[in-house]
Structure formats: structure tokens, C-alpha cells
Amino acid sequence: MDFLEFMKYYQIRCEDLMKDFIEKKAPSFPSRLSEAMAYALFAGGKRLRPLLVYGAGTLYQVPHELLDPLAMAVEFIHTYSLIHDDLPAMDDDDLRRGRPACHIAYDEATAILAGDALQCLAFEALSESQSVLPPKIQLEIIHRLAVSIGQRGMALGQMLDLIASDAFMEVEALNRIHELKTGALIQTSLIMGAKANPSVFSEDISYLEEVGYWLGLGFQIRDDLLDVTGTTEQLGKPQGSDHLNEKITYPVLMGMEAAEAQAHFCFQQAENALKKINGNTHMLHSLGEYLIIRDK
């Protein structure tokens, strides 16, 4: 399978799995809540985090059936975080992936609850008893995810981002925000995929932590750059919205050229870490390229 086939195959696989899962787990009567969850979930996302799960898992020969719940879980978490980030009290974004944000299509209360319910849906997926993963591994994966999205991870990143928006900032502080807000879940997606093989080496886990760190940072820098250079259509949200919201971004802090160089530096660092791993890292390499060097 080449990279484009890999991407396409797992995007569709994850999409189908989530559709089945959401339907199976919804209440038996029509529910505004489940509708809003599905609205946010099936909005044409690229499923990058599931791809990272599959990418890391296949590197360690994990059968993809074992990776499926993991892939769904990270996408449920990512979607919940987007719904809550878009809320008026947070980043106040009306558009997401070219469509009205969840709180616009529904309302704020429904959006808050849809995010809440997607969060626990992730833990539901990870704790299903029919999983063929050893229970101890399932628990490790659950623990890793719970830690990485909470008060020391993703939620903290969003908090720091909100506090920071109108203050003077240095690159280190911006790195710290994105390490938590974006990086933590990207790292965790890789680690979850790898841990699904119980005999993965602990050194490999720490290499993957490094890979994830640099991918997360590079991905965010690219995102900031695209907000300046992309079109509204490409972005699925108004071009220049970071600027409009007076968001502190890498281009703002260091200029376009230096930010572009920094993105490439991140990719290089991810590559270096990846090289320390024995095995076929081709898909992860291409995924990194896709995350950081992409132009839309």
C-alpha cells in the first residue's frame, strides 16, 4: 500500500466504524444530543489522529481490528475538543470545516453536551469487553488518553491559550501551549497505536513521544501559516481569522519566513527521532510530511 492508499483506506475505515459505533450506541429514540454529536463528527475531517494510531500500530504489526477502537477514541476526543473550543466563551468560531459550528447549527447547551458525551464515548470505545487487547494494555491506553487530555494536557493547553491571547508572549510559551493543546493528543495517538503491541520496546515508546512532540508542533506552525496563506475555501473557516481574533501565532511572533523554516525544522526533528526506530516507518514518515509540509 502506498501512502495515499493507506490514508484513503484508513480514513474510510475509521469513518465507517464511527458511523456504526455512534448508531449502535445512540438511544433507541431520535435524540438531539446524538444528532449533534454525529453532526460534529461527520463533517469531513481528515482523521489525522486515527491515521497516526493506524500508522504507529501497523509499524508494530498490530492487526487493524485491534486499533479500530483506539482510532475512534482519539477522533471522538478531537471532535469534542473542537466543539468546545468553538464555543462563544472560548474561541468563538462560527465556522468549522466550512459548515456552521455545532453551537450555531444547534445551540450552545447542545454543543456543550455533545462535547461532553463524545468525551465519554471515547472511554466507552476503549473499555469494550469484546476487545482482543489484553485488559492490562486496554487500561494503560485508557490511562494515557485520560492524562493527556486533562489538566496536565489538552485542557490545560486550551486554558493557557485563552489566558495568553492578549498578553505579550515568547516563542517558548507558544510552544508550551501547542505542546499541550495540539501535541498531547497527537503524541498519545502514536503511543496508543504502538502500545497495542504488548511487546513494544520502551525505548521505541520514548522515540515515538519525540516524534509526536515534533509532529504536533510542526502541524500547529503549518496551521498558523495556512491561516495567512490559505483561502477561506481551503481552510473551511475565514482566512485570516487568527489575525482578526488577535491570536498570537508563529508568523506573528517570528515572521512568515522564520515560521516556515521552523516547520521544516520540526519535520526534520521528527524524522531524526523516527530513524531511531527499527521497522518500516514509511507510513509515519509520509504522515509527518502530510501534517507539516501540506499546503491546505
Place this chain on the structure above:
Amino acid sequence: MDFLEFMKYYQIRCEDLMKDFIEKKAPSFPSRLSEAMAYALFAGGKRLRPLLVYGAGTLYQVPHELLDPLAMAVEFIHTYSLIHDDLPAMDDDDLRRGRPACHIAYDEATAILAGDALQCLAFEALSESQSVLPPKIQLEIIHRLAVSIGQRGMALGQMLDLIASDAFMEVEALNRIHELKTGALIQTSLIMGAKANPSVFSEDISYLEEVGYWLGLGFQIRDDLLDVTGTTEQLGKPQGSDHLNEKITYPVLMGMEAAEAQAHFCFQQAENALKKINGNTHMLHSLGEYLIIRDK
């Protein structure tokens, strides 16, 4: 231990455990997010759900060390749900337990994130590797909790409650809301405590489901009654706020006297279910009394 000693002992135990846990799990630097989580968590709650965990667990001779993470988890979840329920987009309550609600003491964004982070903190507590519970049981407990608070449980209950607030309603529909919004987590607290003994009979689990169902309903009816008869000081929120918010409550639907009778009926039903269980159900009996027959 008599009931008051039991209650006092486990309230303090749970309080201390949560303080330790929150401190241990907070980031190493001062964080507005962790502060807001602690603010909401340590506001003098009665720790009823942890008491249900300990009550059901001790009925099945589970050592309380094994119940501690379970007790914390249900209180983290309960606190997260209160924070989100109080938000302006939801029930818009400024007071909680006699103090400014989390979004008033901090702000809406912080409150949303504090709730989010408390949710995953529950799953972090339940998946800790040092637990002496068998991993399979840990997973079962995680799964049960995840299911009961999501799109078929607590979150759905809150959604139905919000949609219903200005519509005509029958008692059955109100029961349904409270079965989900309040009852699901109360049932789950009992089930989690019992399941911590791997050899608990499946019949007992279904009796406890029944007990939890009636306790949840009776507890909610009592809550509605107290909103009419209690003082603002007793309630920790303005007396009559349900009426002010045009909330549909049991007293509104059936009158005070019938609602009072219904509360006692619920308690009796819980008692009947409890009697089917072999063992010392004294603490659960007293807890039920405390939940439903209390006067503040």
C-alpha cells in the same frame, strides 16, 4: 459503625483522597484550570455518590482501599456535571452550595474546561495501574461509568431536561429525565461498588440497579420538594429557584402532597429491592433514608 459514623468517616476519607489526588495530578506550576477544578470540588458537597460506592462495596466485603478510586471517580463526574449544568447556556445558576458557581468565580471558558478536565480525571483515577482490582473488573467499571454518563445516560438526561423546560409534560416524561440525569450516576455508583467484588452475583447487580433507580427518583423528588420548603441557606441556592426558572418539577406536576407520597413510595420500592439482597444492607438502607426522607 453506625450510619452517622459511616457517613462522616467516608465523607472525610473521600475528601482527603480527592485533595491528595488533585494535588498529585495537577501540573507543577500554578494553574487557573486546576484551581477552578478544586474550587468546584471542595465546596462542601455531601459526597452522596461516593457514599453509595462505599455502601455497596462494603456490603460485598470489598476493602475500602479498592473502592477509593471508584468513589473519587463518581464525585469527579458529579462535580463536572454540576459545573456544566450551572453554565449560562444551560440552567444559568449563579449560586452553587452557597457560593458563586464556577463560571461566576472564574469565567465561562474556565468552567467549561474545568468540567472537561474533571471528566477525564475520573477515568484517570479508574485506570491507575497500582489498583489492586483485577484489570478486567477495572475495565468493566470504566465501561459502566462511560455508558451511564453519555448519550444514553446523564448527558441525555440534561439534554431532555433543557428541551422540556417550556413544554407540556407528563409524570412519565419527568421520570425519564430524572432516571437519566440523576438516576444513572446513582445507579452506577452502587453497581461500581458492588462490581469491585469479582464474585458478586449477577442477580444482586440487577437488584442494585432497581435500588439505584428508586433512590435516584426519590432523591430528585425530595430535591424538588426542598426547593419549595427549604430556606435559601439550607439549599445553598435561592429558595424557589425552580419556580422562578419555570422548571417542571414533581410538586408542579402533582402537587406537594402527592409528591411527598411519591417520594415515600420510591423509598419503599428501594427498600423492597434491597430486601432481596443477602447481606448486611443496613448502610444502604440508611443512605436511602438519608437521600429521600432528608429535610435539607
